[in-house]
Amino acid sequence: MQRESERKIFRLVRRVLKKPEAERSVDEAAVLLLHKETVEELCKRQVRRNVLKRKQDEVFDDAEELKSKVRQLAVAVKQAKHLVVYTGAGISTAASIPDYRGPNGVWTQLQKGQTVSSSDLSKAEPTLTHMCIKMLHKEDLVKHVVSQNCDGLHLRSDLPRQALSELHGNMFIEVCTSCSPVREYVRLFDVTERTSLHRHGTGRRCSHCGGELRDTIVHFGERGTLEQPLNWKGAAEAAKMADVILCLGSSLKVLKKYACLWAMNRPASKRPKLYIVNLQWTPKDDLAVLKIHGKCDDVMSLLMDELNIQIPAYDRAKDPIFSLATPLQPEEVDSCTREVIAPPNGQEDSTAVQGGWFGRGYGKGRKKKKAA
Numbered sequence: 001m002q003r004e005s006e007r008k009i010f011r012l013v014r015r016v017l018k019k020p021e022a023e024r025s026v027d028e029a030a031v032l033l034l035h036k037e038t039v040e041e042l043c044k045r046q047v048r049r050n051v052l053k054r055k056q057d058e059v060f061d062d063a064e065e066l067k068s069k070v071r072q073l074a075v076a077v078k079q080a081k082h083l084v085v086y087t088g089a090g091i092s093t094a095a096s097i098p099d100y101r102g103p104n105g106v107w108t109q110l111q112k113g114q115t116v117s118s119s120d121l122s123k124a125e126p127t128l129t130h131m132c133i134k135m136l137h138k139e140d141l142v143k144h145v146v147s148q149n150c151d152g153l154h155l156r157s158d159l160p161r162q163a164l165s166e167l168h169g170n171m172f173i174e175v176c177t178s179c180s181p182v183r184e185y186v187r188l189f190d191v192t193e194r195t196s197l198h199r200h201g202t203g204r205r206c207s208h209c210g211g212e213l214r215d216t217i218v219h220f221g222e223r224g225t226l227e228q229p230l231n232w233k234g235a236a237e238a239a240k241m242a243d244v245i246l247c248l249g250s251s252l253k254v255l256k257k258y259a260c261l262w263a264m265n266r267p268a269s270k271r272p273k274l275y276i277v278n279l280q281w282t283p284k285d286d287l288a289v290l291k292i293h294g295k296c297d298d299v300m301s302l303l304m305d306e307l308n309i310q311i312p313a314y315d316r317a318k319d320p321i322f323s324l325a326t327p328l329q330p331e332e333v334d335s336c337t338r339e340v341i342a343p344p345n346g347q348e349d350s351t352a353v354q355g356g357w358f359g360r361g362y363g364k365g366r367k368k369k370k371a372a
Contacts (some may be wrong), residue, residue, distance in 0.1 A: 013038045055281035056228045065164035069292045070299060073246075073275055076289070077141055079203035080244035085133055086261070087154070087320075090249020090297045095124040097151055113322040121171065126157035126314045129248060134159045135312055139172060146261065148219055148250060156319050161228075165235035167258075172200050172279040172321065173229055180210030184228060189338040191215050193210040197222065204328075204335050236260045242272040249296045252282040272314055293305030316344045 013035050016028045024032075025182045032039050061069060077083060089097070090129040126134075134157040146165045147154055152172045154164050174191040183206060191202050194213050195303040200214035218224035224232070239245075239261045247255075255261060262284075263271045275297050285291050292299055304311050322343060328335065 005248070009035055009038055012041070014042055017042060044279075046084050048137075058279040060279065061293045062329050066292070066294050066298070067302060069290060071306055072290055073292065073299075074303055076244055076273065076275060077136070077303070077307065082143050082238075082241045083136075083141060083244045083246060084238045084242040084272070085136075085142050085145045086245060086247045086250060086252075086255060087129075087133070087149060088248070088250025088252075088255070089144060089149060091127060091129040092124070092149055092151050092153055093249070093325040094127040094295075095127070095153065097121065097124050108146055121151060124151060124153065125316070126153045127297060128311060129300045130154060130159075131312050131314055132304055133157070133248075135304070136307075137163055139309060140308070143241070144234060145254075146235045146238065146351040148254060152321070154170040155229075155324075156321050157314065158318065158320050161231075162234065163197045164229075165231035165238075165314070166216075166229040167224065167232070167235065168230075169224065169226075170229045171215075171217065172325075173216045174204065175216060175226065175228075176206035176209060176211045176234055177226075178209050178214055179206060182226065183208060185213060185326045186321065186323065187328075187334050187336075188325045188341040191336075191338075193336060193338050202335075204332050230257060231240040239263065239272075245272045245274050246282070247274070247276045247278070247282070248300075249278060250282070251278065251280060252276075252284050280300075 002087055005072055012031060016024060016031055017039070019028070074362070081259060126212045130153050132218055133154070135143060137145070137159060142163075142165050144165070145154060145159060146167060148168050150169050150171045151165070151167075154166070155161065155170065155172075155307060171190045171192055172187050173189065174185050176185070185204075185206075191213075192254070194203050195201065195215045195217065197219045200217070202213045204213045205211065206213060216226055218230070227233070242263075259265075263307070268287075275290050275292070276282055276284060276288045277292045277294060277296055304336045319341075321341065
């Protein structure tokens with residue numbers, strides 16, 4: 001009865017607060033005076049909602065400010081002795097792959113109860129940003145890339161695998177954990193068709209030992225243990241040596257939890273200098289030397305101009321995935337309905353398919369949280 005009474009008071013006070021002060025009656029003003037604590041609590045809640053909304057808003061620097069910031073970034077890139085790049089879904093949106101927390105992101109749509117639009121990931125190609133990063137590594141300006149993305153576009157941009165850590169897996173790679181060392185199978189299609197949270201079997205078998213193959217995706221609530229393609233060892237070593245970290249297209253809400261990537265055990269003056277390129281707020285903004293509000297492709301294009309480095313175009317004929325891929329066994333041909341990445345002269349089916357990991361485990365995670 002007490003809780004119901006409190007709820008009624010909250011509803012009454014909330015209704016009064018929604019009215020402009022000039023339109024409130026004497027009785028309504030008296031209600032606010034009588035329930036000051038409730039008024040304060042509702043005002044605090046509204047402030048929190050407003051702050052959260054501002055954090056979700058996308059902000060764009062104007063053209064001149066963007067150029068000025070990119071010039072500062074170019075100086076940092078030139079002077080860096082060990083530059084490490086952290087990438088998120090924002091670098092792949094130009095390839096028509098949705099991000100997670102943007103206005104049309106996967107999590108944003110799911111939170112609103114909307115269905116996630118289908119994305120034909122087999123047709124996605126490395127973006128300008130992917131090619132810039134590959135080139136910066138080739139020029140020895142970037143030492144290592146740590147990516148949250150599962151889309152395999154860093155690999156397809158021809159970034160060397162030893163310079164890449166795909167912390168959340170790669171949609172084109174399945175592995176046999178029964179073999180020692182773990183045996184890897186790179187495919188020309190999305191291997192996550194049958195997989196989801198805590199269910200990683202792809203339905204195919206290892207051609208060497210007959211063990212069940214599994215995908216490499218690390219879902220929310222899971223801990224990745226595979227050596228490759230996650231390459232946590234490479235990521236941790238790169239972060240330890242880094243004097244500059246450049247974050248591209250990531251909300252950093254997940255990456256911030258990986259303590260080994262941020263050298264937080266060191267005094268602030270001895271940590272890597274942090275540069276962030278993202279349209280939305282990130283939890284690391286206050287620690288950044290520079291925050292650039294711009295699209296990754298726009299920022300990287302300006303950066304390459306400043307560095308006087310030509311941006312190579314993606315060439316499907318030179319995509320390393322074709323040389324790395326293991327063809328299916330004759331009996332496995334029907335084990336996949338996902339569209340296959342076709343070579344330049346291959347026939348391509350126009351049927352749109354959705355990436356297998358999008359939103360997987362999200363609903364389960366939220367249900368568990370509510371039940372707690």
